[in-house]
Amino acid sequence: MDRIEVRGTKSFRGELTPPPDKSISHRAVIFSSLADGTGVVRNFLRAKDTESSMHAFRALGTDITDEQDTLVIKGRGLHGLSEARDVIDCGNSGTTIRLISGVLSGNPFFSVLTGDESLRSRPMARVIKPLTRMGATIIGRDDNRYPPLAIRGGRLAPLSYEMPMASAQVKSALLLAGLYADGLTEITEPARSRDHTERMLPAFGAALTVDGLKVSIQGGRPLTPVDIVVPGDFSSAAFFLVAALVVPGAEVYIRNVGMNPTRTGLLDVLGAMGARIKTENVREVSGEPVADLYCTGGSELRAVDIGGATVPSLIDEFPVLCVAAALADGVTTIRGAEELRVKESDRISAIAAELRKMGAVIEEFPDGLSIRGAEALLPAEVDSHGDHRIAMAMAVAGLTTQGVTVINGASAVDISFPGFFGLLRKFSA
Numbered sequence: 001m002d003r004i005e006v007r008g009t010k011s012f013r014g015e016l017t018p019p020p021d022k023s024i025s026h027r028a029v030i031f032s033s034l035a036d037g038t039g040v041v042r043n044f045l046r047a048k049d050t051e052s053s054m055h056a057f058r059a060l061g062t063d064i065t066d067e068q069d070t071l072v073i074k075g076r077g078l079h080g081l082s083e084a085r086d087v088i089d090c091g092n093s094g095t096t097i098r099l100i101s102g103v104l105s106g107n108p109f110f111s112v113l114t115g116d117e118s119l120r121s122r123p124m125a126r127v128i129k130p131l132t133r134m135g136a137t138i139i140g141r142d143d144n145r146y147p148p149l150a151i152r153g154g155r156l157a158p159l160s161y162e163m164p165m166a167s168a169q170v171k172s173a174l175l176l177a178g179l180y181a182d183g184l185t186e187i188t189e190p191a192r193s194r195d196h197t198e199r200m201l202p203a204f205g206a207a208l209t210v211d212g213l214k215v216s217i218q219g220g221r222p223l224t225p226v227d228i229v230v231p232g233d234f235s236s237a238a239f240f241l242v243a244a245l246v247v248p249g250a251e252v253y254i255r256n257v258g259m260n261p262t263r264t265g266l267l268d269v270l271g272a273m274g275a276r277i278k279t280e281n282v283r284e285v286s287g288e289p290v291a292d293l294y295c296t297g298g299s300e301l302r303a304v305d306i307g308g309a310t311v312p313s314l315i316d317e318f319p320v321l322c323v324a325a326a327l328a329d330g331v332t333t334i335r336g337a338e339e340l341r342v343k344e345s346d347r348i349s350a351i352a353a354e355l356r357k358m359g360a361v362i363e364e365f366p367d368g369l370s371i372r373g374a375e376a377l378l379p380a381e382v383d384s385h386g387d388h389r390i391a392m393a394m395a396v397a398g399l400t401t402q403g404v405t406v407i408n409g410a411s412a413v414d415i416s417f418p419g420f421f422g423l424l425r426k427f428s429a
């Protein structure tokens with residue numbers, strides 16, 4: 001199914017529960033593996049990305065039983081992991097390789113981490129440099145910049161560190177290493193990135209405090225297991241939200257969506273564009289806010305300017321937001337989003353290239369892009385660039401044309417949203 005056809009539709013209707021949150025699923029496996037005792041993870045995301053974390057911890061000696069979306073994890077404690085007998089393949093997952101690098105930095109054995117072609121081109125100096133300062137030995141390809149990484153962990157000193165970019169993966173890697181350090185590790189971000197680690201680690205008993213943009217963790221405390229229920233992934237729901245907005249007369253109800261405010265920047269931006277999205281039944285699940293969303297199409301969308309500290313709160317939603325912008329009235333400008341260049345693909349050039357094939361008028365900047373909205377997009381043959389979110393964004397764009405859009409590399413959706421195309425078809429029927 002690497003080549004999929006998406007037909008333009010006049011109707012888009014239905015109810016869905018999005019797949020479980022990817023970021024929270026990764027963290028549930030990692031933190032449970034480090035706890036002293038058995039924990040259960042319910043509604044775990046069964047997708048390629050999160051399975052990379054599961055396989056990595058199995059290779060490090062954690063006993064994980066999986067029955068569909070429920071995992072039972074026998075944690076080995078902070079110091080109970082064992083050396084893997086082979087290279088650990090992190091697949092396409094930046095979260096797996098970066099967070100595990102933090103854990104392995106505190107473990108006195110040898111590890112080699114690698115991944116697919118995309119992961120092997122993603123920047124790792126952002127974790128290697130601070131982890132090396134804490135006392136780990138890490139070397140990577142191309143002058144310590146890219147995977148494969150070879151790590152020999154050991155005794156770690158605490159770190160006081162100002163991060164050069166907002167990144168939850170870097171922040172979490174350093175906090176995990178901080179669990180092993182003798183003293184207080186303090187990490188400050190330039191803008192707030194997603195805070196799932198800060199919410200979940202204290203539930204395991206970690207001595208973690210948050211003060212504005214600074215997160216501190218006291219090393220040396222053991223973790224106790226907790227049972228976790230993973231909420232639905234806002235970033236997956238986002239494709240159906242935007243689809244509902246760009247297909248006239250659409251009506252979509254999305255249940256059990258994670259509403260962590262460090263993740264829902266897209267709702268504010270779509271609101272500013274004129275979208276009508278209702279939030280209902282706000283509740284809390286495992287320390288994370290959750291709600292149901294109701295969205296109807298047919299509003300005239302207006303262009304917006306996006307930049308600054310809001311960028312991290314919608315970092316994974318830019319590909320699909322660009323689709324909304326391509327159909328809005330006016331020119332949408334996105335700046336300060338240079339991190340998009342180092343995601344699963346270079347998402348600035350990927351989305352610009354693919355939307356241009358559908359007739360969009362786009363200017364690229366080093367840190368973003370501007371998109372002149374048009375009345376309609378044209379069907380085309382497009383490419384996912386091996387990136388799940390580009391594949392899904394282009395599928396949403398395809399729904400709005402009067403023809404058939406072909407998406408090459410469509411199986412990339414299995415990274416975070418297996419079953420995406422089936423649901424899309426059901427909603428368009």
Ligand code: S3P
Pocket residue numbers: 022023024026094095166167168169170172193194315316339
């Ligand atoms: C993630 C953090 C973000 C995000 C990624 C998942 C996480 O990456 O883009 O999809 O789970 O911590 P950065 O930390 O590189 O911004």
